[in-house]
Amino acid sequence: MKITFFDVLGYLLKWKYLIIAITVVVLVFSYLYIEHRQHYSAEVIIKYTDSTAAEGKTPNGAKLDVYEIISPDIVLKALDKMKAKLPVESVRSSISITPIIPLSEIELQKAKTKLGEEYAYHPIIYSVRYTLSKSVNKYGDYCRDILDNIIDEYMIYFSETYLNQTRISELETGTDIAKNDYIEIAEIMDDNLKDIIAFLDSRQSNTPNFRSPTTGLSFSDVLFRYNTIRTMDMPTVFSDILNGRATLNKEVLIKKYTGRKDNNILSANKNHEQSNLSFGLMEQYVEGNKNVPNSYNTSRNSGNDDKIATIDDVVAGRYYNREKATYDILVEHYTNDGVAAIMDNIDANYCNNIINIFSTEPSEDVNAEKLGRKVESNLEKVSLKLNEQYPILDSTINDFNRYMAAQNIACLTGVNVFATIPTKLYMLISLIIAFALGAILAIAIEILAGLKKRL
Amino acid sequence: MIKQLLNRKRFIIAFTVLFVCVSAGVNFLAKYNRQTMILTLSYEGTNRGLNPDGTRFVISEIKSESILDDALKHANLNNYTVSDIKDRIDIYPIISSASLQNVRIKVAEGADYAHIPNEFRISYSQKNKFEKNHTVNLLEALAKAYKDNFINKYVASNDCLLPESYNNSDYEFVEIADLYAGKINSMIAYLQKNNSEAGAFRAQSNSRTFGDVIMPLQNLRNVDVEKYKSFIIKSGLAKDKDAYTNKLRYTVDIQSYDYEKAYNSAKFTENAITKYDPNITGIMFIPSLDNIDGFYMNRTKTGIDYLATDAYKRGTTAGSIKASLDYKKYLIGEFESKDNSVEEHQRLSEIAHEMLSTIDSKMYEISGLAIETDEEYLQTKTGNYIQFQLPSNRFIGYFSIRKIISSGMTGLILSFLYVIAIAYIRSEVQPSTRRRRAISKSKTSMEVAGK
Structure with missing residues (x-):
């Protein structure tokens, strides 16, 4: 057919x-x-921009672990932010992180291995990919949004953990006012203010141009607000406490400051001893090294027969931080312990002053009862002011952390999504x-x- | 062939018209139910995937609850909830699918390369197709809500330019002067940044540059506030003189401790430098690499460097505490040396309040000018930060001339092909079929005749 x-x-x-x-x-x-x-796959390429990453470290010297991106805490925060009802474990197990190593480094690694030499390369660029079955969500951009939020949360975590951009906790003063003595509460508040001011002062000098978009304030502006409380409000409180001998229990207060004074003296003695010990070791170290060859060279290269150049006064190179020699460490201990002993002695004097003040009666022209009431009222006012300032402080720091996060980890691509x-x-x-x-x-x-x- | 086409011209015309109608109808339905707008980002940092404030740009924020909620309000879609529309909005970057691979290849080659999209396609598909169409309306509302949120969240506000009055505060007269100075400094710092960015910018509403606003602020601080402060100090005017001098004394006591700490620490550290054996540097070598990766032994003076730096810092701290202490002691002296009568105190207080009122009114006036100038500048600066290309809401907008022409051409070609194919099949296939039928008929008739 x-x-x-x-x-x-x-x-x-x-x-x-x-x-x-x-x-x-x-x-x-x-x-x-x-x-x-x-399945949908979302992928982004990230790069650690801080120079320490090339040494496999984070900016604060801790080991860089890129797999922290998929730590349960970060994934959970990202899912919560999206109100996504996906199991954390399933998301974690669907994320793959792959380093992207330049071809030149691979070649170098091969050559070194061939020569039997050790070679360590720490990747700084990674591809992060998240894969999601379409049966879970039919939209590809859902997969993209999850990865986008995980990367965002990781950057904030990185900034808060490794760039020392910690958050400052709000001072709880409400219950303390009723329970503790006035001067104790005032000291707690003052210490808290001191910490915040030190924090803001350092941020202000490092990033003078930063301005929080949420609050519209720079660190300098926030610092001014806290400085006002510390230099104008707190001295009023302390001065009234001391002038009116305002205390809930004089005996307990005096004994407390006596105890604190004793501790300061003991600490001063200990630090003094340690400082002396370091000084003794410094002298011995010098004596011990006088007989070492090449020691006490007074001119460059005299008797130094190695071929490596010795250069004076050069700031440490790219890969070496300013290392300290043993002698430097001894000197550092000697100085730090000596200074600590001085501080302890002065703190003991301050305690002694407080003891002396509370051991005497207020002067006749002082209305102690009235001052006591004023102290209570002023403590509450300061507490209120601190509570008012805290959301401003927190938002400013939060914005700063987000800003710093993006400066240390850069995205080389957007979060791309594609169907497998x-x-x-x-x-x-x-x-x-x-x-x-x-x-x-x-x-x-x-x-x-x-x-x-x-x- | 042309004759055959002309013979079937009615069919060709009918088919083409039908094809155009069907494709336009399908296109209309698709567009009617799903509209797309394009978001374009344009500011410094876009190419690095950052927001204007330097934080990371996250496109999914456009689907955040607060923005969708605002969008629903703007669109007056009261019977819809955020969850109703959230999953019906798609966002895709406008970027070549090969861009990721390009980055990967270039990075592997050692290039410092990044490619981040700055354009996004945002689509919304209405759920209930039989309801009144609100797709364009919602996209417009979403664009507005997102833009407002974006500018509000990532562009620093000028709240620090708002005026503040300390005239009736609880603080002492002399402290109020410091508060005004601090507030003015904050305003100047904000305006100076803008001045360095756009020194030539002149607001159309008040014809001021930033420099024109900074100058009266500096005058306010250096003339009015300074004059007020000097008046207070030289008059020994305080709301509660005893309390204030007690406070100053307390501050002096505390700062004396701080000074003692800083001064003694500085002296101890200075002393440590003298105890540092300089000859020891001869044996301290630290292996280092220079800027061309050359290896050398660094004969460092690390220890002495550290000590000198520490001593300097402590000495400077001691110096600034000493200056503050001297000032506090000066204030105590000034306030204790004046003993104003009640009447004099009253008179001086009135003058002080008048001076504060003058400062307030000047500050409010300058603040108004500053905000006006800054708002205009911000509008100019941020106007193009994000732009939306919205879909047309006109009925005609659902039809594309290009698509109608292309579907007409396709219909015409298909009908031509059909006519030609049918004619060809008929001319070639049907004669053979007829031949087979004729043969089978003749066979049948022969069989009948045989019987």
Whole structure:
């Protein structure tokens, strides 16, 4: 039986409805299958920009662990932010982190290994990819948003943990006012203010141009507000406490400051001893090194027969921080302990002053009762002012942490999302196969019908 | 062939018109239910994926609850909730699919390369297709809500330019002068930054540059506030003189401890330098690399450097505490030396309040000018930060001339092909079929005749 091309065209025309039906059915099933198997992948390439990353370290010297990106805490925060109801573990296990190593480094590593030399390279660029089944969420940008938020949370974590951009906790003063003595509360408040001011002062000098978009304030502005409380409000409180001898229990207060004074003296003695010990060691160290070859060279290269140049007064190189020699460490101990002893002695004097003040009665022209009430009222006022300032402080620091986070980890790409199965291509293939199936079936039917007629 | 086409011209025209209508209808339905707008970012830092304040740009923020809530309010869609529309908004960056791979390749080649999209396609698909169409309305509202939030969140506000009055505060007269000085300094610092960015900017509303606003602020601080402070100190005027001098004395006591600490520490550290054996530097070598990676032994003076730096810092601290102490002692002297009568105190207080009122009125006036100038500057500066290209809301906007023409052409070509194919099949296939039928008929008639 001979079938011409035009016979085939005729068969196809004759069985066109069957072919169309088969094509539609196959396409529908293919689409459903692809949808069932479809996954979305979101990917971003990040780079640690701080120079310490090339040494495998974070800016504060801790080991750089890129897998902290998928720590449960960070993933949970990102999911909470999106109100996504996905199990943390499933998200963590669907994220892959791959270093991108420059080809030159790979070549160098091969060459070094060939020579039997050790070579350590710490990648600074990583690809982070998150894959999500379409059955979980049919939209690809949901997958992208999850990765985007995880990276965002990680950057904040990195900034807070490794750049010392910690948050400052709010001082709880409400219950303390009723329980503690006035001077104790005032000291707690003053210490808290001192810490905040030191924090703000350092941020202000390091980043004078930073201005929080949330509060519209610079660190200098916030510092001014806290300085006002510390230099104008707190001295009023302390001065009234001391002038009016305002205390809830004089005996307990005096004994407390006596104890503190004793501790300061003991600490001063200890630090003094340690300082003397360090000084003694410094002298011995010098004596001990006098007999070491090359010691006490007074001119460059005299008697120094190695071929390495010795250069004076050069700031430490790129890969070496300003290291301290043993002698320097001894000197440092001597100085620090000596200074600490001085501080302790002065603190003891301050305690002694407080003891002396509370051991005497207030002067006759002072209305102690009235001053006591004023102290209580002023403590509450300061507490209120601190509570008013705290949200401003917190928002400013929060904005700063986010700012610093983006300065130390850069994204080299946006978070790209793509389907792992190319639906259009697969559907086209299905269409061709379905048409071919229909055509073969139509031709087969015609051939069988022809054969049947012959028989 | 042309004859065949002309013979079937009615079919061709009908088919083409039908094809155009169907494709335009499908296109209309698709567009009617799903509209897309384009977001473009344009500011310093866009190419590094940052917001204007230097924080990381996160596009998914556009789908945050607060922004969607604002968008629903702007669009007056009161019967919709955030969750109703959240999953119906898609955002895709307008970027080549190969860009990620390009970055990967270039980075592997050692290049310092990044490619971050600054354009995004944001689509919204309305859930209930039979309801009144609100897709364009919602996208417009979303654009407004996002832009407002973006500027509010990532562009620093000028709240520090708002005026503040300390005239009736609890603080002492002399302290009030410091508060005004601090406030004015804060305003000047903000304006000076803008002045360095755009010194030539002149607001159209008040014809002022930033420099024109900074100068009266400096005058306010250096003339009015200074004059007021000197008047208070030289008059020994205080709301509660005893309390104030007690406070100063307390501050002197505390600062004396601080001074003693700083001074003695500085002296101890200075003394340590003299105890540092200079000859020891001869044996202290630290291996280092220079700027061309050359290895050398660094004969450092680290120990002495550290001691000198520490001594300097402590000495400076002691010096600044001493200056503050001297000033406090001066104030105590000034206030204790004046013994104003009640009437004199009253008179001086009135003058002080008048002076404060003058400062207040000047500050309010300058603050108004500063805010006006800054607002205009911010509008100019941030106006192009984010731009939205919104879809057309006109009925005609749902139809694309280009698509109509292309579907017309396609319909025409398909109908041509159909006519030609049918004519060809008929001319080639049907004669053979007729031949087979004739043969089978003749066979049948022969069989009948045989019987």
